[in-house]
Amino acid sequence: MTAPTTTSPTRADRTDVLTLLGLVAHLELVAFTRLAADSAEAPTIDQRLRLMRFSAGAVDRLDRIFARIESLGGRPDAEIARFAHALDDFDARTAPGSWWERLLTAYVGYGVADDFCKAAAAGLDDATRDLVMDVLDGASHAELTVATLSGAAEGDAVLTSRLALWGRRLVGEALGVVQTLVASQPSLARLALDGGEDTGPADGEAVTRLFGRLTAEHTRRMGRLGLTA
Amino acid sequence: MTAPTTTSPTRADRTDVLTLLGLVAHLELVAFTRLAADSAEAPTIDQRLRLMRFSAGAVDRLDRIFARIESLGGRPDAEIARFAHALDDFDARTAPGSWWERLLTAYVGYGVADDFCKAAAAGLDDATRDLVMDVLDGASHAELTVATLSGAAEGDAVLTSRLALWGRRLVGEALGVVQTLVASQPSLARLALDGGEDTGPADGEAVTRLFGRLTAEHTRRMGRLGLTA
Numbered sequence: 001m002t003a004p005t006t007t008s009p010t011r012a013d014r015t016d017v018l019t020l021l022g023l024v025a026h027l028e029l030v031a032f033t034r035l036a037a038d039s040a041e042a043p044t045i046d047q048r049l050r051l052m053r054f055s056a057g058a059v060d061r062l063d064r065i066f067a068r069i070e071s072l073g074g075r076p077d078a079e080i081a082r083f084a085h086a087l088d089d090f091d092a093r094t095a096p097g098s099w100w101e102r103l104l105t106a107y108v109g110y111g112v113a114d115d116f117c118k119a120a121a122a123g124l125d126d127a128t129r130d131l132v133m134d135v136l137d138g139a140s141h142a143e144l145t146v147a148t149l150s151g152a153a154e155g156d157a158v159l160t161s162r163l164a165l166w167g168r169r170l171v172g173e174a175l176g177v178v179q180t181l182v183a184s185q186p187s188l189a190r191l192a193l194d195g196g197e198d199t200g201p202a203d204g205e206a207v208t209r210l211f212g213r214l215t216a217e218h219t220r221r222m223g224r225l226g227l228t229a
Numbered sequence: 230m231t232a233p234t235t236t237s238p239t240r241a242d243r244t245d246v247l248t249l250l251g252l253v254a255h256l257e258l259v260a261f262t263r264l265a266a267d268s269a270e271a272p273t274i275d276q277r278l279r280l281m282r283f284s285a286g287a288v289d290r291l292d293r294i295f296a297r298i299e300s301l302g303g304r305p306d307a308e309i310a311r312f313a314h315a316l317d318d319f320d321a322r323t324a325p326g327s328w329w330e331r332l333l334t335a336y337v338g339y340g341v342a343d344d345f346c347k348a349a350a351a352g353l354d355d356a357t358r359d360l361v362m363d364v365l366d367g368a369s370h371a372e373l374t375v376a377t378l379s380g381a382a383e384g385d386a387v388l389t390s391r392l393a394l395w396g397r398r399l400v401g402e403a404l405g406v407v408q409t410l411v412a413s414q415p416s417l418a419r420l421a422l423d424g425g426e427d428t429g430p431a432d433g434e435a436v437t438r439l440f441g442r443l444t445a446e447h448t449r450r451m452g453r454l455g456l457t458a
Binding site for chain 1: 265291
């Protein structure tokens with residue numbers, strides 16, 4: 001059964017939309033804190049300031065998501081609370097050992113998270129989808145990472161292989177988070193696996209397609225750093 | 230000898246002005262990081278968001294100070310680097326043991342720091358002084374602290390006496406930082422003790438006046454929390 005295309009979501013969709021907005025909001029909340037902590041560890045004042053700006057930008061993005069949640073009749077604090085511990089395991093297992101690893105952690109972790117949210121947003125009404133896409137594009141601090149890491153790893157075989165290894169560990173943990181989210185939040189499973197249509201429990205093929213897509217994007221991202229995924 | 234009153238500082242003043250702007254910029258840089266870390270520990274989402282906004286606001290304030298440093302022909306990174314470790318001792322000695330102590334640490338620490346900067350700014354040209362005053366007023370997260378701590382401490386004699394004790398420890402450490410700054414940065418001594426006039430080594434009376442003023446302001450701030458200084 002196909003839901004009608006409208007700018008304001010149907011009642012069944014509304015829960016799904018609010019859930020995804022809650023996830024995006026939580027990711028911005030965590031991005032703020034993480035990038036702020038990263039900025040304090042930056043080796044140069046220039047990098048510190050850039051990370052501070054990325055971090056501060058997350059507050060504006062959060063406000064835009066909150067405004068959309070409210071305009072759909074949701075409560076931002078309730079939607080965000082759903083994901084309070086979504087990244088705890090990821091954080092506990094990926095404590096970075098160096099500045100390079102720290103930059104790579106945010107790059108890979110947010111890369112996978114953003115791709116997942118974009119995949120899930122495809123089934124939303126136009127206005128919400130455009131907002132989510134715009135917010136996620138604004139969240140990227142990929143350029144700083146690419147400039148810093150590709151320069152550092154070039155010609156340093158030990159660092160290159162260490163970062164490639166770290167990248168593989170990160171993507172494994174990040175995909176684990178996605179798996180948990182899809183398994184625990186039916187709304188996210190519907191959006192990310194079925195394009196928002198209620199087709200019952202997600203089939204294995206849809207899961208394989210999603211993970212294939214996330215892995216391919218990760219490989220492309222690592223390639224930008226000159227690292228094999 | 231009295232320096233002529235001009236909107237653009239004389240050559241002798243310029244170093245002093247840039248030094249103070251560097252200190253204010255460093256305080257904003259540290260405020261960003263500290264308030265971001267505080268926000269991650271906030272017990273409610275509402276407090277977390279408020280602290281995130283205070284933190285993000287520090288980036289705007291930093292940009293305004295940097296712009297002024299550049300318009301005076303200074304280099305922001307060089308001016309800020311002068312104070313790279315100015316707060317290390319304070320931080321090492323005032324690791325908060327609870328959420329209340331954490332809020333109080335920023336309240337007292339930034340209270341003293343702001344008062345010192347305001348005292349030093351009195352001798353600046355009008356435009357720079359107005360900017361510094363405006364930036365420092367915007368930096369205050371005092372309202373959140375007053376609302377949270379005065380409510381919490383009311384009717385809880387143990388918490389009240391613990392926080393009063395913590396406040397005394399904080400102000401002692403904060404005044405120690407001021408003492409070190411004045412002793413190590415002749416520009417700051419000239420501005421804070423002599424109103425910007427070069428009267429040679431600061432006399433004891435001027436130092437006593439400055440510390441008396443900072444202590445009186447601290448006592449007034451603690452009073453707003455219902456705590457004795």
